[in-house]
Amino acid sequence: MKKTTHEGISVLRRLLAVLAILALVPCIHAQIFVTSSNGFDTLGSVGEYNLDGSVINSHLVTNLYAPGGIATDGTDIFVADRYQGTIGEFSTSGTTINTSLVSGLGDTSALAISGSNLFVAENGTGTIGEYTTSGAVVNSSLITGLPSFDGSVNIAISGSNLFVDNATSGTVSEYTTSGTLVNAALISGLVNSDGIVVTGSDIFVDQSTTPTTGVISEYTTAGALVNSDFSDVTGFGAENMGLSGTNLLVVINGNSTFGAGAIGAYDTSGSPINNSFISGLYEPTGVTAYPGSAESVPDGGSTAAILGGALVGLAALRRRKFACQ
Numbered sequence: 389m390k391k392t393t394h395e396g397i398s399v400l401r402r403l404l405a406v407l408a409i410l411a412l413v414p415c416i417h418a419q420i421f422v423t424s425s426n427g428f429d430t431l432g433s434v435g436e437y438n439l440d441g442s443v444i445n446s447h448l449v450t451n452l453y454a455p456g457g458i459a460t461d462g463t464d465i466f467v468a469d470r471y472q473g474t475i476g477e478f479s480t481s482g483t484t485i486n487t488s489l490v491s492g493l494g495d496t497s498a499l500a501i502s503g504s505n506l507f508v509a510e511n512g513t514g515t516i517g518e519y520t521t522s523g524a525v526v527n528s529s530l531i532t533g534l535p536s537f538d539g540s541v542n543i544a545i546s547g548s549n550l551f552v553d554n555a556t557s558g559t560v561s562e563y564t565t566s567g568t569l570v571n572a573a574l575i576s577g578l579v580n581s582d583g584i585v586v587t588g589s590d591i592f593v594d595q596s597t598t599p600t601t602g603v604i605s606e607y608t609t610a611g612a613l614v615n616s617d618f619s620d621v622t623g624f625g626a627e628n629m630g631l632s633g634t635n636l637l638v639v640i641n642g643n644s645t646f647g648a649g650a651i652g653a654y655d656t657s658g659s660p661i662n663n664s665f666i667s668g669l670y671e672p673t674g675v676t677a678y679p680g681s682a683e684s685v686p687d688g689g690s691t692a693a694i695l696g697g698a699l700v701g702l703a704a705l706r707r708r709k710f711a712c713q
Contacts, residue, residue, distance in 0.1 A: 419444070419480060420632055421465055422639075422651060422666060423455035423674040432673075434458065434467060434478070439632060439677070441653070441665045448482040457628075458674040459499040459506070461521060466506060468496035468674075475499070475508060477523075480678075489523040498542045498628075498674075500550075502565055507550065509534075509541040516543065516552065518567075530567040542628065546586040546609065553584035553593060560584065560593060560607075574611040583629030585636055587656065590614070594621060594629050594638055604629075604636065604654060619658045632677035635661060639672050651675055 420437040434449035449465070457468040464485065465478045475490040494512025501507075505526060506519045514534040518526040534541055535556035542553040545565060551574070552561045560575035580596040589609050596602040602621040606614040621638055628639040635653050640663075642648030649669030653661040 419460075420630075420637070420651075420666070420675065420677045421448070421458055421460055421480075422669065422672050423452075423458045423467060424649065424669050425454055425456075425671040425673055434465060434482075435666075435669070436480075436482075437666055441651075441662065445482065449478050449484075452476070456673045457496060457498040457509070458676045459501045460676050460678045461501050462678040464521070465676075466499055466501070466521070468493075468499055468508065470495050470497065470511075473512075475506070475519075475523075477521075486523065490519050493517075497540055500543045500545045502545045505565075507543060507545065507565075509543050509552070511541055514541075516541075516550070516567075518565075527567065531563055540582045540627065542582065542584045544584045544586040544591075549609070551584060551586055551591060551609075553578075553581050555581050560591065560611075562611075571611065575607050578605075582627040583638065585629045585631045587631055587634070590656065592618065592629065592636055592656075594627070596627070602638075604638065604658075606658075615658065619654045619660055621652055621654075621663070628674050630675035630677055637665070637675045637677065639675050641671060641673075642669065 420439060422435045423432065424435065425432045431450065432452040432455040433447045434455065435446040436444040436448040438444060452467065453469050454471040455467050456470045459466045463480060465480060467476045469476060473491060473493040474488045476487040477485040477489040479485060493508065494510045496508055497511045498509040499506060504521050506521050508517045508519065515529050516531040517528040518530045520526060535554060540555040544551045548565050550563045550565050558576060558578040559573045561572050562570040562574040564570060578593060578595055581593050582596060583594040585592045591607045591609055592604055594602055594604050603617050604619045604621060605616050606618040608614060627641055630637040634656050636656060638652040640650045640652055649672040650664045651666035651672065652663045653665035655661055
């Protein structure tokens with residue numbers, strides 16, 4: 389009987405701890421962000437979308453010169469301006485924080501965030517630099533000697549490994565996030581590769597096989613080919629990739645035709661979800677998503693303290709019931 393009572397109290401304490409923590413966790417909305425250059429006659433923008441592809445704000449951030457790579461930590465959005473050589477920082481609500489958080493860059497093409505660090509690929513200089521998300525330089529030449537041209541270098545991070553997709557060499561190289569080379573040609577023989585995503589033990593790379601079609605190929609993180617034609621992509625100029633939960637997002641440029649650009653969605657089993665998951669875009673260039681994450685629940689302190697916290701939490705939850713709608 390005592391054991392049953394003790395177990396019941398333990399379960400109650402954990403439930404109350406959940407309520408207390410939920411009251412303190414800020415509202416985090418799942419979002420997809422897309423950069424579009426909008427042609428040469430107008431300024432670029434960042435659009436915001438729900439995870440089902442519906443529009444929240446197609447012009448969340450405006451007046452960008454040549455937006456390309458984009459990354460988010462769930463609180464802020466970081467956008468590479470390829471021709472201005474800058475990384476701008478904006479809140480996820482669209483507020484400008486710093487349009488030149490990092491400056492003096494050369495044709496920035498891709499961004500990746502790991503913890504509080506921001507990794508930046510520069511086509512113009514053939515380098516990958518590391519900065520903090522506050523803009524401080526960690527190592528502006530973390531990786532050097534990459535083929536540089538007016539094309540594409542894309543990057544993805546998994547744990548302490550940095551994967552570099554290079555369209556010039558047709559390879560994916562592997563480095564540590566400290567800049568140490570692991571394998572210069574982990575994957576080779578790629579054709580017009582222009583996007584990379586790493587999830588779990590898999591690497592996904594998109595390749596433009598013809599001007600109007602492309603494929604997503606799947607490899608292991610050890611470089612072994614799993615499926616060279618994992619999923620077909622239809623649409624001009626498949627370039628750049630992102631990940632939303634377990635779904636792959638592919639940027640389809642649209643051949644500079646107004647409204648022809650799109651974001652295609654594919655699941656990691658290879659099935660297309662919707663080749664025009666997000667449509668009506670004008671020269672989209674980058675995509676990123678923040679799917680949110682579950683909060684861990686620590687073991688509580690004394691029962692009295694947790695009960696008091698839970699009561700406060702319940703009151704706060706009631707007050708903010710509609711705040712996260």
